[in-house]
Amino acid sequence: MRVDVITIFPDYLSPLREALLGKAIDKGLLELGVHDLRKWTYDVHKAVDDSPFGGGPGMVMKPQVWGEALEEVCAGAVTRGSTPRLIVPTPAGRPFTQAVAEELARESHLVFACGRYEGIDQRVIDDAATRMPVEELSIGDYVLVGGEVAVLAIVEAVVRLLPGVLGNPASHQQDSFSDGLLEGPSYTRPVVWKDREVPEVLRSGNHAAIARWRRDRALERTFERRPDLLAALPDSELDKQDRKL
Numbered sequence: 305m306r307v308d309v310i311t312i313f314p315d316y317l318s319p320l321r322e323a324l325l326g327k328a329i330d331k332g333l334l335e336l337g338v339h340d341l342r343k344w345t346y347d348v349h350k351a352v353d354d355s356p357f358g359g360g361p362g363m364v365m366k367p368q369v370w371g372e373a374l375e376e377v378c379a380g381a382v383t384r385g386s387t388p389r390l391i392v393p394t395p396a397g398r399p400f401t402q403a404v405a406e407e408l409a410r411e412s413h414l415v416f417a418c419g420r421y422e423g424i425d426q427r428v429i430d431d432a433a434t435r436m437p438v439e440e441l442s443i444g445d446y447v448l449v450g451g452e453v454a455v456l457a458i459v460e461a462v463v464r465l466l467p468g469v470l471g472n473p474a475s476h477q478q479d480s481f482s483d484g485l486l487e488g489p490s491y492t493r494p495v496v497w498k499d500r501e502v503p504e505v506l507r508s509g510n511h512a513a514i515a516r517w518r519r520d521r522a523l524e525r526t527f528e529r530r531p532d533l534l535a536a537l538p539d540s541e542l543d544k545q546d547r548k549l
């Protein structure tokens with residue numbers, strides 16, 4: 305997978321070259337390009353924003369600058385014969401979920417546009433949508449100062465799903481949300497810590513009982529914290545034992 309990020313704060317994206325994602329880059333599983341939007345400005349102040357039509361607080365990011373940036377960054381994909389998918393993180397976007405992460409993990413090229421201020425001139429999105437899939441995504445119902453933090457979250461959630469990135473591919477199967485439920489509690493050594501003992505079933509070696517216990521704890525936690533996820537589960541996903549809980 306190739307990921308390109310266009311931003312006025314390239315250093316904000318440095319964490320994408322650390323730890324697991326850095327290893328994915330070293331292994332050739334991820335290609336990462338981070339581009340300074342000001343590269344496509346020509347005035348002495350390298351201006352990327354201007355006052356909003358219709359008035360109101362804040363500034364809007366200029367269409368000319370973004371247009372040229374996307375043209376150049378996406379042109380590379382066209383020569384490689386692939387069509388990139390443009391993602392614009394905004395509070396007004398489609399909720400970013402594990403299911404969306406799995407959908408994006410199937411793409412070969414993602415381009416992220418990091419808005420700042422009051423956002424990017426709408427014509428940039430509309431123009432880009434004539435050449436590639438474009439989508440606004442939101443990582444939550446809150447407002448950040450820019451899209452960079454959202455890109456860090458989205459790219460990590462997506463890239464960890466790529467084959468070969470996680471040491472143990474089975475890790476995905478126990479992810480929260482992978483089966484529509486929240487992950488239950490985890491434990492490691494020592495058996496007793498501050499008079500708190502690891503549940504005996506987890507030390508029993510009885511794999512069926514362990515699987516049942518884990519499923520029950522996941523159902524309980526999901527019921528307590530995210531009943532909406534339970535309500536969204538198809539009936540076929542709940543077995544007879546689940547229903548007894």
Ligand SMILES: NC(=S)c1ccno1
Pocket residue numbers: 393394395441442443444445446447448449450451454
């Ligand atoms: N909630 C999201 S994704 C966002 C982007 C910019 N501000 O908030």
